Amino acid sequence: MHSCFHPSLQIGVQSLSEDEAVHVSRVLRMKAGDDVRLINGMGSSAVGQLLEVGKRKASVSVESLDIHEAERPKGLMLVVAPTKSNDRFEWLLEKATELGVESIWPVWTSRSERRIDKHERWEKVLVAATKQSQRLWKPSLQKAVELSVFLGHAEALGQGHGAVAHCIPEMQGLPERVDWKQWQIDKGQAWLAIGPEGDFTLDEVGQMVAVGAQPVHLGEHRLRTETAGMAAVAQFVT
Amino acid sequence: MHSCFHPSLQIGVQSLSEDEAVHVSRVLRMKAGDDVRLINGMGSSAVGQLLEVGKRKASVSVESLDIHEAERPKGLMLVVAPTKSNDRFEWLLEKATELGVESIWPVWTSRSERRIDKHERWEKVLVAATKQSQRLWKPSLQKAVELSVFLGHAEALGQGHGAVAHCIPEMQGLPERVDWKQWQIDKGQAWLAIGPEGDFTLDEVGQMVAVGAQPVHLGEHRLRTETAGMAAVAQFVT
Known part of the structure; x- marks a missing residue:
């Protein structure tokens, strides 16, 4: 059954967004009386009946909600510098959603070359990937902020477990x-920071270590930003 | 230092391919006398000196080779049905190379919708990703064959360890x-088959079980073909 995304899902008559209404009416050619599934991306789902189906609007009657707290994705927060190529960043958003990530925190770093927060477009990628992978929880997407702003919140996140992946060879007194894969084993929740093309600076790694982050590596070979992000999510054990 | 791919690398004067010569002369603007690194994608590398640099050809003098057997990638063979979207398949080739896979075996299955073996183009993706990730070993790319042809070789591959990832709910007598992630832990070598959009058929899974493959899953959620392949490579422990 097709799932429609409806962030404010509740019991009663629900209006679909224009995107979802167009999909239901034109792509799937559904009619009044057909059953449709609604998800809110925060663990609630419902099977409702289509009441009206127009070209650009549709409504659904919802009589009960199912709450799926247990399916909440594993508690990894990905703190990541958007790549120069928006395509590559959107790949990462799609794959991290399919594989199960709790939240995405785009951050600007001193070597970030592209500083455009495409929040609404990125949100659409997350919604599409959530539906495609039949998940009930959509990763939450934060507004892009300077790394220093994220660090102001970092100690309260991930139950105090944070990590920073980097490839700087000389650590000049910072922890090795x-x-x-080893470090994350016993962490139920954690945040992981992944640098931009060109990596974090030593100073940025130092700032993260100062708020308790553990420097980590993702193997012996150089990975692109989006590959590092996806691999880290795939390797994070619930 | 820039790495050029030279599959037949040996000691002596080496002519670069046209692609590599154009890159060295036009993109990097290198000149005769400059040092350049050559790799053969099979563990050998050399630092040589550019002798001649033309617009479309260049030669390099190589005095000694370094052999890096120890850096050979982990022994995972990915047996995978090319996706309908060539972009998605090329993305998998790139990511599997970055993360370290031994070989890629494209196979046609009963639900494969796109049966075009873009061998040369795919090979270029593997070469580019090998260079980009500074690897010395390029995954070997087999010619695309019917799944049944692969299965004729399967028992001799992966030291007898094979697995098939699928999402069929009713197994009708086949092993659960x-x-x-658990199964692969003690396997130094293995092959893993990933199905196309629409999955393997129950019959195909049965054929793989008959040659010794273990049915596996990659988590509770539906993953796209390319996501499943990439996640399995990221999770495979050397």
Whole structure:
């Protein structure tokens, strides 16, 4: 059954967004009386009946909600510098959603070359991937902020577990990197920061270490930003 | 230092391919006398000196080779049905190379909708990703074959360890799926088959089980073909 995204889902008559109404009416050619599934991306779902189906609007009657707290995705927060190529960043958003990530925190770093927060477009990628993978929880997407702003919140996040992946060879007194796959094993929640093309600066790694982050590596080879992000999510154990 | 791909690398004067010569002369604007690194994608590398640099050809003098057997990628063979979207398949080739896969075996299955073996184009994706990630070993790319042809070789591959990832709910007497992350732990080598959009058929899974493959899953959620392949490579432990 097709799932429609409806962020404010509740019991009663629900109006679909224009995107969803167009999909239901023109792509799926559904009619009044057909059953349709609604999800709110925060663990609630419902099977409702289409009441009206127009070209650009549709409504659904919802009589009960199912709450799926247990399916909440594993508690990894990905703190990531958007790549120069928006395509590559959107790939990461899609794959991280399919594989199960709790939230995405885009951050600007000193080597970030592209500083455009495409929040609404990125949100659409997350919604599409959530529906495609039949998940009930959509990762939450934060507004893009300077790394220093994120660091102001960092100690309260991930139950105090944070990590920073980088490839700087000379650590100049900062802690050595450990293997992410090993480090994450006993962490129920954690945040992981992934740098931009050109990596974090030593100073930025130092700032993250100062708020308690563990430097980590994702293997011996250089990975692109989006590859590092996806691999880290795939390797994070619930 | 820039790495050029030279599959037949040996000691002596080496002519670069046209692609590599154009890159060296026009993009990097290198000149005779400059040092350049050559890799053969099979563990050998050399630092040589550019002798001649033309617009479309260049030669390099190589005095010694370094052999890096130890950096050979982990022994995972990915047996995968090319996706309808060539972009998505090329993305998988790029990511599997970055993350480290030994070989890629494209196979046609009964639900494969796109049966075009873009071997040369795919090979270029593997070469580019090998260079980009500074690897010395390029995954070997087999010619695309019917799944049944692959199965004729399967028992001799992966030291006898094979697995098939699928999402069929009713197994009708076939072994239950186990968690790929758990199953792969003690396998130094293995092959893993990933189905196309629409999955393998029950019959195809049965054929793979008949040659010794273990049915596996990659988590509770539906993953796209390319996401499943990438996640399985990221999770495979050397």
